Amino acid sequence: MSTRPDQSATAEGVSIAGAPPPLAAKEVSVVYRTRGDFGRRTARHALNRTSIEVNYGELVALVGESGSGKSTLSKVLLDLASPSAGEVAYHGKALNTLTRTEMRAYRNEVQVVFQDPAASLNPRQRIWKCLASVLELRGVRSQLELNEEITKLLTGVGLNPAESFARRFPHELSGGQQQRVAIARALAMKPRIVIADEPLSALDVSVQAQVLDLMIDHQKRTNAGYLLVTHDLNVVRAVADRVVVMYLGSVVEMGDAEQIFERPQHPYTRALLSSRLSIDASKRRIRDRPILTGDVPSTTAIPSGCAYHPRCPIAVERCSIDAPEPRVTGDGSSVACHLAE
Amino acid sequence: MRSASIAECGHEESNAVKETQLLDIHDLVVHFLREEQVVKAVDGVDLRVKPGESVGLVGESGSGKTVLSRSIARLMANAVIDKMSGQVVFQNTDLLSLSERELERRRRKSFLSMVFQDPLGYLNPTKRVGRQVAEALPPELSRRSRRHRVAELFTQVGLPGDKASLRLYPHEFSGGMRQRVLIAMALASRPRLLIADEPTTALDVTVQVQVLNTLERLHREQDMALLVITHDLALVAELCDRVYVMYAGQIVESGDVETVLSSPHHPYTQGLIASMPGQRRRMNKVDGLVGSVPNLALLPSGCRFRSRCPHAFDRCEEMPPLMPTSTGSTSRCWLSEPEAEGEDPS
Ligand SMILES: Nc1ncnc2c1ncn2[C@@H]1O[C@H](COP(=O)(O)OP(=O)(O)OP(=O)(O)O)[C@@H](O)[C@H]1O
Ligand SMILES: Nc1ncnc2c1ncn2[C@@H]1O[C@H](COP(=O)(O)OP(=O)(O)OP(=O)(O)O)[C@@H](O)[C@H]1O
Numbered sequence: 041m042s043t044r045p046d047q048s049a050t051a052e053g054v055s056i057a058g059a060p061p062p063l064a065a066k067e068v069s070v071v072y073r074t075r076g077d078f079g080r081r082t083a084r085h086a087l088n089r090t091s092i093e094v095n096y097g098e099l100v101a102l103v104g105e106s107g108s109g110k111s112t113l114s115k116v117l118l119d120l121a122s123p124s125a126g127e128v129a130y131h132g133k134a135l136n137t138l139t140r141t142e143m144r145a146y147r148n149e150v151q152v153v154f155q156d157p158a159a160s161l162n163p164r165q166r167i168w169k170c171l172a173s174v175l176e177l178r179g180v181r182s183q184l185e186l187n188e189e190i191t192k193l194l195t196g197v198g199l200n201p202a203e204s205f206a207r208r209f210p211h212e213l214s215g216g217q218q219q220r221v222a223i224a225r226a227l228a229m230k231p232r233i234v235i236a237d238e239p240l241s242a243l244d245v246s247v248q249a250q251v252l253d254l255m256i257d258h259q260k261r262t263n264a265g266y267l268l269v270t271h272d273l274n275v276v277r278a279v280a281d282r283v284v285v286m287y288l289g290s291v292v293e294m295g296d297a298e299q300i301f302e303r304p305q306h307p308y309t310r311a312l313l314s315s316r317l318s319i320d321a322s323k324r325r326i327r328d329r330p331i332l333t334g335d336v337p338s339t340t341a342i343p344s345g346c347a348y349h350p351r352c353p354i355a356v357e358r359c360s361i362d363a364p365e366p367r368v369t370g371d372g373s374s375v376a377c378h379l380a381e
Numbered sequence: 382m383r384s385a386s387i388a389e390c391g392h393e394e395s396n397a398v399k400e401t402q403l404l405d406i407h408d409l410v411v412h413f414l415r416e417e418q419v420v421k422a423v424d425g426v427d428l429r430v431k432p433g434e435s436v437g438l439v440g441e442s443g444s445g446k447t448v449l450s451r452s453i454a455r456l457m458a459n460a461v462i463d464k465m466s467g468q469v470v471f472q473n474t475d476l477l478s479l480s481e482r483e484l485e486r487r488r489r490k491s492f493l494s495m496v497f498q499d500p501l502g503y504l505n506p507t508k509r510v511g512r513q514v515a516e517a518l519p520p521e522l523s524r525r526s527r528r529h530r531v532a533e534l535f536t537q538v539g540l541p542g543d544k545a546s547l548r549l550y551p552h553e554f555s556g557g558m559r560q561r562v563l564i565a566m567a568l569a570s571r572p573r574l575l576i577a578d579e580p581t582t583a584l585d586v587t588v589q590v591q592v593l594n595t596l597e598r599l600h601r602e603q604d605m606a607l608l609v610i611t612h613d614l615a616l617v618a619e620l621c622d623r624v625y626v627m628y629a630g631q632i633v634e635s636g637d638v639e640t641v642l643s644s645p646h647h648p649y650t651q652g653l654i655a656s657m658p659g660q661r662r663r664m665n666k667v668d669g670l671v672g673s674v675p676n677l678a679l680l681p682s683g684c685r686f687r688s689r690c691p692h693a694f695d696r697c698e699e700m701p702p703l704m705p706t707s708t709g710s711t712s713r714c715w716l717s718e719p720e721a722e723g724e725d726p727s
């Protein structure tokens with residue numbers, strides 16, 4: 041807990057104005073090379089000079105079409121994928137320049153919850169063992185302390201009676217219970233930053249609400265920073281402080297959640313938001329919704345200029361030539377579109 | 382007797398009720414045998430779809446929606462069935478009483494198509510997509526008209542209908558495009574009823590709107606009835622006329638979509654609605670559902686929602702029937718009886 045590079049800025053988990061954000065990606069690019077037909081090599085540009093930051097005390101939602109690079113960006117931030125250009129900085133220091141102690145601090149402080157709880161838990165390990173091995177990393181060693189901590193963690197995520205759940209194997213739990221164990225394991229490290237990649241999509245509606253409450257509760261209580269990757273815009277609306285919208289490997293818009301929902305600037309953000317189905321049947325029916333024409337272009341052949349221009353209803357000639365740079369607009373959000381005010 | 386009153390609820394039909402229904406499921410029971418226990422996946426379900434109507438079936442995971450929809454077409458491969466009874470009357474024929482051969486013949490001709498929950502498993506990875514759609518066409522068509530019809534189907538579902546696209550393999554399509562190939566296959570026979578099990582769960586929101594738009598258009602333009610199975614109430618709100626809410630093998634509430642969603646009677650429906658993220662105010666925990674669907678092999682006596690219900694009382698030890706409510710919907714809850722509603726403890 042005492043090995044962060046910038047002590048003063050982070051002692052209480054508050055970001056101090058001017059201090060670098062605890063976690064940031066700066067202009068990162070990721071290219072996957074795959075073998076295509078007949079052994080031809082193709083390059084997939086999963087991320088294209090993408091920047092994002094996560095601060096303490098805020099919940100950032102990362103949204104965008106399937107294949108737009110959300111998981112890749114999460115992996116880069118977690119040091120599970122290495123960028124071909126750009127860097128990830130922890131409290132302002134590039135990951136590859138961190139000392140060993142700083143690296144350990146980074147690994148402890150930044151935790152992850154994945155989409156598929158079953159795949160992220162070891163099937164041959166009882167829940168007790170799974171949590172104990174994480175706590176041991178934190179220096180908790182004695183049996184007594186371990187039992188105590190594990191009970192606290194499991195109770196904290198609503199798995200009561202904790203002793204009974206601790207004895208079980210993952211397959212003896214429901215999907216929602218497994219996801220709660222995965223969250224308990226992430227929280228065992230007392231993370232200050234949590235990256236959750238579609239943590240709800242494998243779960244039932246009722247369980248989704250419970251798991252979401254759990255994470256929000258932790259976020260508020262500990263003032264942690266959260267990066268929540270999700271395709272559920274209703275969830276974003278309910279919980280996000282800030283929203284980052286991606287399209288085909290680039291951030292097209294980011295800003296305060298309220299602003300983005302009330303006054304989306306980028307045409308893609310508008311298309312995305314107008315696709316949100318509403319339970320209020322008197323309001324709107326599917327037949328009246330505008331549809332986004334054309335399919336997502338492939339990451340192997342990103343369109344020239346603005347990547348969105350082939351599907352954009354308001355594109356002008358310039359959009360197919362120049363790639364728009366992100367610009368900060370009047371209300372403090374940032375948008376990459378030639379036509380936004 | 383109870384079911385008749387439900388069918389007539391709100392309709393003034395002089396001809397026999399049977400004639401006006403395209404699909405009429407009556408007292409359907411599907412019980413499986415698993416590890417020597419009886420799993421009551423579908424337990425006495427009544428459900429009706431009129432010609433050209435769009436009907437939603439919602440409920441949590443494990444409530445029996447898929448088993449119900451698959452048993453309509455008797456697609457229960459490998460299942461160890463303990464009991465299957467009731468009637469599934471489609472266009473005046475009880476499908477459950479047909480021989481395998483007769484059933485197969487009808488499936489091919491046929492007026493009933495399905496889109497499955499795990500679609501990607503139903504596409505053959507080694508066959509070109511155009512060919513797969515062509516194989517779903519009625520066999521009597523000529524070669525030329527087949528080709529024409531395949532291109533037409535592709536355009537209908539918003540896929541490029543050019544020759545090159547028809548010659549692609551499934552893996553060369555995105556998930557959303559593959560889902561639409563399956564819908565094209567299901568539409569190939571110009572069905573009178575399309576049963577779609579979670580047709581868009583795997584899709585992006587923008588693609589979802591595109592696919593739902595297509596379904597809605599065909600529903601309207603070709604008078605194709607829809608039975609849409611989903612856990613997403615918003616989807617039902619936008620696409621369907623009527624809705625059935627399923628819980629632990631039973632229908633617990635049904636009625637007009639607007640009525641059910643704006644004034645739900647059953648506490649389960651109320652909980653489902655309250656659990657939707659859009660319905661929850663920021664950080665304000667409202668009473669969403671707690672717990673999960675009970676084990677269908679170890680169901681409690683009485684109301685199956687009892688253990689999760691915030692309003693449960695003594696009488697719930699007795700199973701409530703589906704009864705008409707004050708708003709014209711039906712609900713399987715003692716508190717939904719019009720005379721009981723004054724005493725609702727909430
Ligand atoms: N291991 C990999 N090898 C090759 N290409 C990959 C790999 N992982 C991702 N990609 C490609 O990179 C792009 C971005 O993928 P990514 O998984 O980051 O998208 P995503 O936004 O998380 O999508 P989804 O919403 O579907 O999860 C896609 O075109 C994908 O096909
Ligand atoms: N072949 C089978 N043998 C035994 N039990 C089965 C079989 N198929 C389904 N079940 C059980 O029947 C119950 C209902 O399953 P079903 O797939 O219909 O749920 P569902 O409502 O479609 O859920 P979801 O929303 O997750 O798709 C489950 O408890 C399931 O385990």
Ligand SMILES: [Mg+2]
Nearest residue numbers: 110111112237
């Ligand atoms: Mg992803």
Ligand SMILES: [Mg+2]
Nearest residue numbers: 446447448498
């Ligand atoms: Mg199902």
